[in-house]
Amino acid sequence: MVTTTTVGWIGLGAMGGPMAQCVAQAGFPVSAYDVSVERARSLAGGGLSAAGSVQEAVTGAKVVVLMVATPDQVESVLFRSDGAAAQLQAGAIVVVMATVGPGPIEGWARRLGDIGVGLVDAPVSGGVARAAKGDLLVMVSGSAEALAVTQPIIDAMASTAPVVGPRPGDGQKVKVVNQLLCGVHIAAAGEALALADSMGLDVESTWQVLKSGAASSFMFGDRGERMVTGAFDDVRSALDIFVKDMGIVTAAAKSVEQPTPLASAAEQLYLTGRRKGLGRKDDSIVFEVLRHP
Structure with missing residues (x-):
């Protein structure tokens, strides 16, 4: 079912690329950025457009998905001077799908909450082949309000996406x-x-x-x-x-x-x-x- 929920996507690596494509194929408009601009352009099409910067990818997005590799990369994407947090409007939701540990997630949830932005903790397991089929396991945690918005997007990537707790960090x-x-x-x-x-x-x-x-x-x-x-x-x-x-x-x-x-x-x-x-x-x-x- 086509939806008007717009998705900003950061990170189009071996798993992030096919995951973003699954979301776009499910009818969500996806604006995606990767440090490899050519990688982003190669994946464009079918509802997924390539953005030239983090700010461009997240501008106007209701949901922003981060599929990068490390806590330092998440920190940089969100909070550097030209990062995503400064572009997000109150009521937006960040979905962190990287494996980063519970401590960093809890800290980012507090900082984003201060500007009225929600955070859903949703690390993934399953590997590249399952990512391409939308067959991942996603361990989801966050507030009921944030999950109501993001669960359909997560479900586009996952065959199993249990809610494992009410707080960001429980998924980690x-x-x-x-x-x-x-x-x-x-x-x-x-x-x-x-x-x-x-x-x-x-x-x-x-x-x-x-x-x-x-x-x-x-x-x-x-x-x-x-x-x-x-x-x-x-x-x-x-x-x-x-x-x-x-x-x-x-x-x-x-x-x-x-x-x-x-x-x-x-x-x-x-x-x-x-x-x-x-x-x-x-x-x-x-x-x-x-x-x-």
């Missing part, structure tokens, strides 16, 4: 738990297949046998396939993302004095990969990090 907390599991599962898959290799087994055959058994997981099936085929340059999720995300996980755990020994070990593995210069490779490269420590 659930995503922290999600990323702990994802990060540990990828590390465990790499460790298991590296062990198979060191014992002289055929790694692909071992993966084929185990992926349908009780020891399997989504990450063992998905990342394991990339590990055995060596598809580390087909970057669907960069190792650098898990350096960031596992740092968020361990910081959140420390803030509540919760031991997370497995997450901490996985974090060290991702840091080792970055130090080896592999941060821009697919995160399945942890297999090679463990094979050649």
Whole structure:
């Protein structure tokens, strides 16, 4: 159903691009900006227009979606001198879909609230292929008023979008738990297949046998396939993302004095990969990090 709700969109990366297209295809006019102007132009069409700046993207928008990578990028997009916050009218709503941790979200919600702007916390999980199909999991939190406006937009990107709490930050907390599991599962898959290799087994055959058994997981099936085929340059999720995300996980755990020994070990593995210069490779490269420590 066509709607008059206008959407400003910031961030058109591997996931942000197809997510924005799903929103436009659902009938929402989307004005989108990315630091790569050519990337924005290449995605234009079908209700999505390319903006030349953050300010242009958000001017007149009722809802602004941020799908950037880091807390620093969100801070810059919102609050630098030419940022989005100065352009937003009272009653607008910012939807933060990046994984940034609960602390930053809570701070931005207070600052935006001071100018009459709402914030919906809506981190995503699912990967590039599911983003293109509008099949993501989105962990949503915020006020009932803000959710009433933004839920149809979120639903255009998601097959599952549960409201996990009434406060911005609740969604990030659930995503922290999600990323702990994802990060540990990828590390465990790499460790298991590296062990198979060191014992002289055929790694692909071992993966084929185990992926349908009780020891399997989504990450063992998905990342394991990339590990055995060596598809580390087909970057669907960069190792650098898990350096960031596992740092968020361990910081959140420390803030509540919760031991997370497995997450901490996985974090060290991702840091080792970055130090080896592999941060821009697919995160399945942890297999090679463990094979050649």
